[in-house]
Amino acid sequence: MTTATERDAIGRIWNWRITAFCCAILFLVAVAAVSFGPISISFTQVFKTLFNLPGHSTGIDRTVILQLRLPRVILGILVGSSLATSGAVYQTVFHNPLADPYLLGAASGAGLGATIALTSTHHDLAGALPVFAFIGGVLAVAASFLISGKFFADPNTLLLSGIAVGSFATATQTYLQQRHSAELRPVYSWILGDLTSANWGVVKWSAIYIALALAILIRISKQLDGLLLSDEEAYSLGINPKRLRMIAVAAATLATATAVSASGLIGFVGIVVPHLVRGITHRVTNRSLPTIAVVGATFLVLADLGARTLLSPAELPIGVITAFVGAPFFLFVLRNRRKASA
């Protein structure tokens, strides 16, 4: 039981109405995203079909909505929430506003895994690309951990070993690419990242890992605020910072590796979204994690909508949109924050 004063105190740390508001926006954006595409289907038809109301679409329209567009929007939600949440957690863990989900080599490792799958002489391995990318990402982060010494004594050492492992993986990947020039195009298109591979199969397996990782992160979000302090202060609050960092990074890596293996490397979401939420609400607490997840999802669904409609029927790589829209917006928020603190 929380008392009224306790609830009041929590309310001052984080206002849950913001989260509810963001959820409502996400819902609207998602329905809008399912409504737009080369085949025009009215908003009301989409709504009826999504919720199986009387008068829903049949035939091709129904397949387009439920088999082509919906899985893509849901994958966007999963990937966006993973990248944004992981980014926020990494920033807290490393006390570094520039930390992103790819910091410890998850992206380069996944890239190497994907390249190995694509350039392998066993052509059927390409079908196992997501598995290779996932394993590559997890192995790279694990290697960063092992090299930096156990128990995560010093976040900066881990950060540096992450950079070293990442560079090594990228170098290996480039070497493989140059040797197998015929496979350059699929490798590059994977690196640029997109959600075109979305189908219910991909959505299902990635939902399992991402839901698990996000549940862990949101559950420990209150303790994560302890990491914003020094280790000594964290201990005094009854938090074991080393253990907490391990759990946080492991869960964030699981989410990132899954996102990367499902959609390739989509940049900028992990940096922009957490700062956006913190900048607008002027709160640094990790209680904002669920909101960051929801805003990340909204951002990516919108970016994907742009990616597939701006040059339709051609598609822009989604990373182009996230950076093109994200970067100026991000600068705007940074500027405002500087003004506010000045």
Next chain:
Amino acid sequence: MSEGFRLKRILAPALAVFLIAGALSVPGANAATTNPRPTRIISLSPSATEILFAIGAGPQVIAVDDNSDYPADAPMSKLSSFTPNVEAIAAYNPDLVVIQSSATGAANVIENLKKLNINVFVEVTPNNINDAYNEFVALGTATGHPSRAKALVASMKSQISEIIAKYRKKTPISIYHELDNTPYSADSTSFIGQMYSDFNVTNIADAASSADSGGYPELTSELVVKANPQIIFLDDAVYGESEATLAKRPGWSSIIAIKTHHVVALPADIPDRWGPRIVDFYRLVGKAISTVN
């Protein structure tokens, strides 16, 4: 780096076979069993477009991709052959879609088209001219023109043997086929390299081929200068390379082909497609090498 150059880098290796996944290699001939004569065909392959029009299936074609610029009356659309968009394809309400197995996410696109009950003909990049002939016949069967397709193949075969008989070298000459200014080339195992080989030539790219290069090895300037080819075919002429630009590369002015002005600018697309214009390519190469002794 110019747009054209980058495209070339991407296109040239794309000629090499990449069977993306086992699941992908759906035999094209079985694709359209439900409708022997489709009437709303979309071609997402410039080669297939040329073949379809040559075998008389042109009137059934309702849209072709944004690179299918031949023949001129092909209904070019904004559809992409490299990154096919399922929904944009479905918006045309086609009954047969020809798609390259090398397209981005081909497996996924094919699966989704099938969900929409659209027949798909999967075009696997041919390794040699016989593979290409097989595709002609398979496309003929899938579109209801099997006899026209077989007749076309027979006519191409006879024309090509005539050309070879006329121009084949008694003693081999050395040739260099340049894909781009890296320089990437095509060796004798590649589709285009096999066509050169029919004329009894020595391909200098063979010295650089390896198991990994897939028929399209990367050469070095040193290797080209040392091999000293007697004739050079520029597949990158459309991207600005010419005898003049080659002569300016360090050391290249000493190459016999350049000294004797045997540098042939290849026309756009013909050497990169496996359509009916293969005959034109044979004729062009035959005439060119006939001037070299």
